[in-house]
Structures are given as C-alpha cells and as structure tokens.
Amino acid sequence: MYNHKMYEKGIKSSAIRELFEYGKLKKQELGEDKVFDFSIGNPNVKPPKCVNDSLIKLLENDEHIHEYTSAPGDLNVRISVAEYLNKMHQTTFSHNFIYMTTGAAAALTISFNALLNDSDEAIVFAPFFPEYKVFVESANGKLIVVNPNCKTFVPDYTDFENKITEKTKVVIINSPNNPTGVVYSEDDIKEIVRILTIKAKKYNHPIYIVTDEPYRELAYDDTVVPFIPNYYDNTIVCYSFSKSLSLPGERIGYIAIGPKASYAKEIFAAVCGAGRSLGYVCAPALFQKMVIDCLGQTSDINIYKKNRDLLYNALVEYGYEVVKPKGAFYMFVKALESDAQMFSDYAKKYQLLLVPSDSFGYNGYVRISYCVSTKQIVDSLPFFKKLIEDYKKRG
C-alpha cells in the first residue's frame, strides 16, 4: 500500500527531533524559561546584518529574483563561491564544479547518490550525525562505522585501516564535529589521507572524501580548521550556510568538487543527475543570490564561545567528564550512568534536554547543543549541579 522503508523512517524520527518536539510541548506547559532545551542545532545567535539587508535589496530591486536559475545554480553565484574558496584557501576551484544546493542535507544526499553504486560502502567516524546513515542508505550504500580514540575523539586509525575494503567508495569527514565539537588537526587529516592513499592504490580506484562542513567557520581559541581539498585531491566539499549565517530553515548550501579530483567532470554530471532525480530543480533562488553578498560573513561567534566557556568550566567544576569542544556548538559529556538513554531520561527531571549519544553511533555520552541564549546556559547550571549531586547520592 505504501513503502515500508520510508514509513519506518517517518515514524522513527531522529532522537534529536523527538527531544526537540518534547521540549516544545514542555515549554507550552511550564513556560519558555523553565525548560532547558539543548537538543537541536538551531542557532540562537541572529544572522549577520548582511543577510536581511541583501534579501530586502534583492526583493526591492531585482525584478527577476524569483525566476528559475539554471539547475546547478545561478552562474554569478557559482563564480562568487569558487572565487571566495580560492581566495580563502589558495585553491583552484572552478565554478563549473560548484553546484548550489538546498542545504547540506541535500548536498550530502546528492553526493552519495552521485558517487555510490549499489552496496558500495561509505565510512564514517563515530560519533557521527545520525542522518548520514539515512542519506547513505537512500543512495543504496552501506554505512561502515569506525571507532574513535576514546580520549581524543579523533578516529582510531587502526580501526579505520581495517575497515577499508574494496567496496569503500566514500569517507565522510565532519570537522568541526557534530556531536563532539572536536576539530581534526593537520596531523589527523594527514594520517587519514596517508591511509586512504595506500588503500586507493591497493584497490586501484579512487576513494572520495566527502566533507560535511556546516561548522567550518565555527572554531575557537585560534584553532585552525584544515581545508581538506588542500591535502587530498579526491575531495567533495558539502557546505551549508545554515550555521555560519544562522538560517537553518532556509536551506542553502553547495557542493564543490575538488578541481583535481579524478573524474571531476563525470562526478559533476552525476551530481546534476542526482539533483534532478531527487526532485531538486534548483536551490532557492533568493537565497542563492544572497550568498554573493554574505560570503565570508558569520553570525557573532563570540556568543557561542562565551556559552562554551561558561558551560564547560561549570560542568568540569561540578565533576562532569567533558570533551572540550574546539569548534561547532556541541559539547559531548559523559553520561553519569552507563546507559545514556536512561541518563537523558533522568535529566528531564530538571528539564535538561540532552541527546543520548547512542543515536550518534557511540554509547555512554550525551550531546549538549549550546547554540542557545547565554541566559539559558546560566539558568541551567544549578540544575546540572543538582543532577550530578543526585547521582553522587545514588553512589
């Protein structure tokens, strides 16, 4: 009567979305400021001024603003994106290999559909954004999970090496990372590239890195985020403006295929074919054109840094075990009992909504999204304290 796989994906919504919807109901019941919703990456910081300025300017002056663009995007927008990347990272991207997308989720789904054939494998490093599994499987691929180093939360390189097979076509990298906030160092990237280069040679076909980069600009303490196309030719960048410009509801991003990638031309054609097949006619036109005016701008990242410091310092002081995040706006905190779901459920007693890490392919932690108001952080601290005191009493 209907497609059961899709039905299953519809009724079992993600743990993140579930907690988010629970929070909305609780807020109606108890009041906005009584619920500490740390579930979803919905940036609380306002978009930079350029966003609405550009949108209003376009609406008032461009008579053709709402028309179809070419399927890969407006030509001037694609040229601007390529030029911006080249200026920032000393690369040689061509606008011919830039494809504007309806956000990063579209960029990833389109890329996986373009790259994977039936039962090809895509490797991901745990913990990871759970929708990767949905997107890879919708492209008929198989997601292979590599364990992390349990202290640093960079990949366990031995496990990585062991899990690359003849079927491996794609390796997903997400740094700054959701859910840990870890930023891979240059050495990490070099190690991944070293292993991949040997394996690609062994299996005699390219293995592509797909980088999911919505948090590229969100790094603190002068942490450098290495730009992967500078280390590995076969890289496909999936970018979103959702987090850097605080407009996750508008769905605007791009795919940039490395200028020296093997089969770049064919992959670009496959990207166009996948976009068409999945029903993406063109990325939203008004937001495409806004990109030209806002490239390189970000929301006020200092607010996230302030939130991070407040929360991190307090939690460590109370006795929590926390991975110190260097980027993104997530904090990975060890659960106070072995079952993270049970810990998450218990934390609801204090209206603390924390996503259990099971859904990120790793057990025993919770993810805290700190892209909330600083007030929410401050107000929540006494409850984090009570929470750990409860556990200490339980022994």
Added chain:
Amino acid sequence: MYNHKMYEKGIKSSAIRELFEYGKLKKQELGEDKVFDFSIGNPNVKPPKCVNDSLIKLLENDEHIHEYTSAPGDLNVRISVAEYLNKMHQTTFSHNFIYMTTGAAAALTISFNALLNDSDEAIVFAPFFPEYKVFVESANGKLIVVNPNCKTFVPDYTDFENKITEKTKVVIINSPNNPTGVVYSEDDIKEIVRILTIKAKKYNHPIYIVTDEPYRELAYDDTVVPFIPNYYDNTIVCYSFSKSLSLPGERIGYIAIGPKASYAKEIFAAVCGAGRSLGYVCAPALFQKMVIDCLGQTSDINIYKKNRDLLYNALVEYGYEVVKPKGAFYMFVKALESDAQMFSDYAKKYQLLLVPSDSFGYNGYVRISYCVSTKQIVDSLPFFKKLIEDYKKRG
C-alpha cells in the same frame, strides 16, 4: 567511480532545459528581442504584490524567521493550507496530512518514494511532463504511458483500462495539462475514477491518484477545474506556488493527503520518511510563512489569456493545427513535418524555440510556452507565418 544512472541523467538534460540554455546563448549573440524563446515555463508575469510585501514584512518583523521549522512544515502554515483547501473545495483536509515541500518536483518525488515499492507501476497520460519518468524511476517505480485521444488530448480510456495491472499503484493526473493546456472535464475525471474503482476492487488494493497541480488556478474562459479529492478518496495532491505566484525559483509547495484516503496516516509517515531520506529537512522557512499571506492570490492571469488568444488566433489563421488550451500556459501545435525534432530544428532558422513533443511521450507536435511577454508573442508572429510559408513552398 561514480553512479552511471545519475551520470546519464546529468548529461542528458531535458530537451526543455537544453533549448532554454541554447536560447540564453543565442540572446547573448543576437540580442534579447531577436530570439523567441518559448521553451520553458518560467512565468513572465510578475508575482502579485502580496509576495514581496509578505517577505519584507516577515524579514523586518519576525526574529525567528530563518529558523528550522518542523520537518512537515510550520504548524500555522499547514493549518492555513488545510483551511484554505476546505473553504475553496468544501473538503475536510486536516493539517495533520499537509506536508510542506520544496516545490512540486519535491512533492512528486517524495510522494512516489512514499507510495511505490520496487517495480510498482505508475500510470501517466501522454503527452506528459518528462520529469515524471525521472521522479518515478528514482523511486524504483516503472512509468506506464497511456495514449491520448488524438483529437481532444484527454486519455484514451480503453488504453487506460488495458494498462492497469496488479502492479499499478499510482495514476498521475496533471490538469490543467503541461504540455497541451487541456483541462479535464468533470466527465473525464468521473470516467477515470469509474475505471480505477473497478480495477482497485479487482486487484484488492488501493490505487492512488497523484495530482500534479501547479496550474490549478490557471484556467481561462470560465473553465472549471474539478478538484479530484472530491471525486476520489485515494487522492494525493501535489501543489506548487511556482506558477500561480510566479516564483518557480523559490521552490515552495505542498503535499495534501486526501482526508478519507486509505492508510492516510501510514502514507503521511512514509511521506515524512521519504522527505528525510531525500535530504529535505524542511521547506524553505521564509517562503513557507509567506504562504499564509498569499493563499488564494495569483499573478495577473489575464496576461496569459491575452497571450493565448493572440497566438492561438494567429497560428490558426496562418494554417497551423493547434489544440486550444483552456488552462496552464502551454500550447500544443502540430509540427509541419512528421519528425517534431526536425521541425523544432528548422524553426530555429527564425529563432523560434519550440520544444519537440517527443520528450513529452508523444510524437509530431511542439510545445509553446506562452508565459512570455506579450511583445514577444507579437514580434514572433511574422516568423511563425514565414515558417509555415516555407513548409508550404516545400510542399
């Protein structure tokens, strides 16, 4: 190295898009007004004032405008859509079965993915919008083409009856029709429903009508466009605001599942799952909220009617055989030689860009998109005259 099916869909872009890109280049070469591009359905008529008024109001006043909405759409938007449909069509749609989409292409792709299992069949009536084939196949379905009545361009009902099999799960209806401009009468709809009801009973499972309705409001001469959910419970409406509000680049539309459809709840869950799988996180938030302000409004349809009358009357006078369009903004004109592609190529001599009907699953015609400036229509007429005179000379 990459997915060959997607590659094929990427390099063979649609005949419509190909001619559109050809036109853009020719215009650069010869000047805007020297090329008569009738290729694409890019509405020339401006959006109604409410569109930009609403967008600017939202940008100036709603601090949360760019945030994620729930995956099926903002609750108030979904309520407004359901209420509007119910008021207009005396139906009982529930907002619980409204799912906001990134345009009609997304609505169709999501619906096919939600409804079809591997090798299920979707029936379409020729001539038809060529992307249906791409969308159905991306859901692993098989598109079955039913011939038209060659005079009226409504379906050949005998052929329809013969082509329904145990595998038939979906029948696609697109009225007002692209590419013919034909509007199915109430009798046509009743005949389709009569046949479907018998067959669904015979095969003991529901067969769903998926109506693709971007042209619902675009009907002329007081032509009534029957609203199919009022005739058939198992109807899933795919709507887009692209044509009615002239914003095809922005990608905003919805899926409305008939309130009395079998398995409505399960289908809605499958729609949510399919949207998630295909990478649609939510429909663009700003344009979702604009919908509330613009429901029931349209661009100035009189311009299309004027274009239609000018073109239709002239072409008939010159000796062309034309299907008189009652809706949408397409005109289906018999090619002046048996091979429509060759006719389309020859017409380029006069910079007349006409899409050959082969790509619509029917031979021997061309489609003219008359959603262009009235000036383009007027200026093109002498060349249409020369074109037919050439053919008369050739004999």
